[in-house]
Amino acid sequence: MPVRIIDHVYAQYLLTRLRDKNTGSLDFRKGLVRLGRIIGYELVKTFPFRYVEVETPLGRAVGVDIIGLDKVVIVQILRAAMPLVEGLVKAFPNARLGVVAARRREEEGYVDVEVFYSKMPSIGVEDTVIVADPMLATGTTMSRAIEEVFKTGTPGRLVVVSVIATPVGISRVLSRWPDTEIYTVAIDPELNDKAFIVPGLGDAGDRAFAT
């Protein structure tokens, strides 16, 4: 299923706090970290697992082993994804990390994206690649980041993790990479003339890092 909304009530509560214009940058950043952790745990639920036996200090127990947790690459798109990924890695402590430093330039009627720096670990068909960015607005930034992923390798699974997405951003990604799984906490209906998500939460990077 290409788009998954994390409707967990605590995720919705945290999003509400992020949307509130009176939430300061420290609480905004902490809210993104907590959302990253929740989304990460939701993602882990989609990994295959097998039953195993384990020796405890006092006997034997049947448990589970999750398959593929050591084959995860998390790519963060600076700046706003940094706190989100800080939470995500709690669910994937062994993840290899990639980075894309990008800045969106809102021009009249279109959005351009500059990528200043991009560094990816190895990426192979056995990997799940998670590309994280709180805002999936026009999808221009996410598309550039996904291009960087495929320049490096072709993952078995490509997951986009966002906090607020739009129908435009979602279709921008899925039209080019139809097998992508998109996780988001909300889908907001529209973009204003500056390509900001409405109602959205404002500029995520500026709010997280106090401009």
Ligand SMILES: O=P(O)(O)OC[C@H]1O[C@H](OP(=O)(O)OP(=O)(O)O)[C@H](O)[C@@H]1O
């Ligand atoms: O889907 P798009 O239309 O490309 O917009 C989404 C991007 O816009 C913002 O980045 P910005 O360039 O403001 O950088 P920042 O995160 O450092 O604020 C946001 O952090 C996303 O990366």
Ligand SMILES: O=c1cc[nH]c(=O)[nH]1
């Ligand atoms: O609403 C938006 C759209 C793009 N980037 C943001 O940070 N916020």
Ligand SMILES: [Mg+2]
């Ligand atoms: Mg910004």
